[in-house]
Amino acid sequence: MDTITLTRPDDWHLHLRDGEALRAVVGASAAQFARAIVMPNLRPPVATVAQALAYRQRILEALPAGAAFEPLMTLYLTDNTPADEIRRALDSGGVHAVKLYPAGATTNSDAGVTDLRRTWPVLEAMQACGMPLLVHGEVTDPAVDVFDREAVFIERVLEPLRRDFPALRVVFEHITTRQAAQYVTQAQGPIAATITAHHLLYNRNALFTGGLRPHWYCLPVLKREEHRRALLQAAISGDPRFFLGTDSAPHAARLKEHAAACAGCYTAPHAIELYAAAFEQAGALGRLEAFASFNGPDFYRLPRNTARIVLRRERWTVPESLPFGAEHIVPLAGGETLAWKLADRAS
Numbered sequence: 001m002d003t004i005t006l007t008r009p010d011d012w013h014l015h016l017r018d019g020e021a022l023r024a025v026v027g028a029s030a031a032q033f034a035r036a037i038v039m040p041n042l043r044p045p046v047a048t049v050a051q052a053l054a055y056r057q058r059i060l061e062a063l064p065a066g067a068a069f070e071p072l073m074t075l076y077l078t079d080n081t082p083a084d085e086i087r088r089a090l091d092s093g094g095v096h097a098v099k100l101y102p103a104g105a106t107t108n109s110d111a112g113v114t115d116l117r118r119t120w121p122v123l124e125a126m127q128a129c130g131m132p133l134l135v136h137g138e139v140t141d142p143a144v145d146v147f148d149r150e151a152v153f154i155e156r157v158l159e160p161l162r163r164d165f166p167a168l169r170v171v172f173e174h175i176t177t178r179q180a181a182q183y184v185t186q187a188q189g190p191i192a193a194t195i196t197a198h199h200l201l202y203n204r205n206a207l208f209t210g211g212l213r214p215h216w217y218c219l220p221v222l223k224r225e226e227h228r229r230a231l232l233q234a235a236i237s238g239d240p241r242f243f244l245g246t247d248s249a250p251h252a253a254r255l256k257e258h259a260a261a262c263a264g265c266y267t268a269p270h271a272i273e274l275y276a277a278a279f280e281q282a283g284a285l286g287r288l289e290a291f292a293s294f295n296g297p298d299f300y301r302l303p304r305n306t307a308r309i310v311l312r313r314e315r316w317t318v319p320e321s322l323p324f325g326a327e328h329i330v331p332l333a334g335g336e337t338l339a340w341k342l343a344d345r346a347s
């Protein structure tokens with residue numbers, strides 16, 4: 001088999017940044033995906049519908065000429081988000097979800113939620129209208145080992161939250177552990193999870209192979225091999241609760257190759273090829289289309305795409321560096337060879 005034809009996929013978790021950085025990266029996502037759920041962790045965060053719609057406009061203006069790409073906007077939940085923002089979000093037609101960052105959990109999350117009880121009126125409004133809550137599932141308690149923060153989040157935050165709001169539609173974002181995959185598989189009610197390509201392809205050894213490698217550093221951090229295997233099993237299982245979300249999170253190389261390296265892997269330019277590598281490794285290329293193109297829109301209650309893409313079996317090398325405004329950026333797996341190539345890829 002030398003080609004794979006897929007319904008055009010979408011990216012259900014993406015960081016596009018703003019300004020010069022946005023202009024540098026948005027074309028890469030548009031070349032791969034029809035739509036993307038765009039994360040709101042700008043500075044200041046995208047906390048209101050007005051801000052989200054203005055950001056959406058900047059994304060559309062930053063697209064290369066002729067690119068067809070639909071940004072699906074999200075709101076950044078804070079302790080002070082008013083419940084009627086949810087009504088405005090619904091009415092806008094452009095805002096599709098609300099993102100919960102526990103304060104301090106990751107890049108630009110200082111404005112995140114400090115006490116979930118303060119957001120109850122918002123969660124009630126979301127539960128009532130079916131708007132998904134996207135959760136960054138890690139506790140921030142410094143006493144909890146960084147590799148355990150996702151598993152502890154399930155017990156301390158997610159289970160109580162879903163007991164209090166059993167009909168709330170939840171996406172457990174970028175899951176990284178066996179516990180999270182198991183939780184989603186076995187849970188009652190409306191919950192799904194996104195899985196990144198890098199968590200399907202790498203375990204935490206990748207961070208330390210031949211030296212400390214900051215381009216493999218993201219949050220939640222890569223875990224042990226047993227967790228990677230559990231994620232891969234979930235992704236290829238055919239369970240519609242699991243779908244593609246790259247968490248492509250661009251940072252200039254200068255800030256990655258730094259004493260306090262920023263968290264985030266830049267995978268947008270070669271995302272579908274990375275996922276194809278993971279699915280092929282598991283002998284499950286036939287399951288890629290549902291994961292990449294069907295399960296996400298079904299959960300978000302949006303139509304599936306009708307256009308198709310073609311991947312060809314062709315060895316090519318991921319660029320080691322790409323322009324990033326006045327800086328440069330190192331894509332994940334830069335310099336490595338991939339076996340599948342998107343047919344209309346320019347280089």
Ligand code: NCD
Binds near residue numbers: 015108218249263264
């Ligand atoms: C993201 C970023 O840089 O915005 N970083 C990351 O490692 N994934 C934030 C996030 O999604 O946690």
Ligand code: ZN
Binds near residue numbers: 013247
């Ligand atoms: Zn993210």
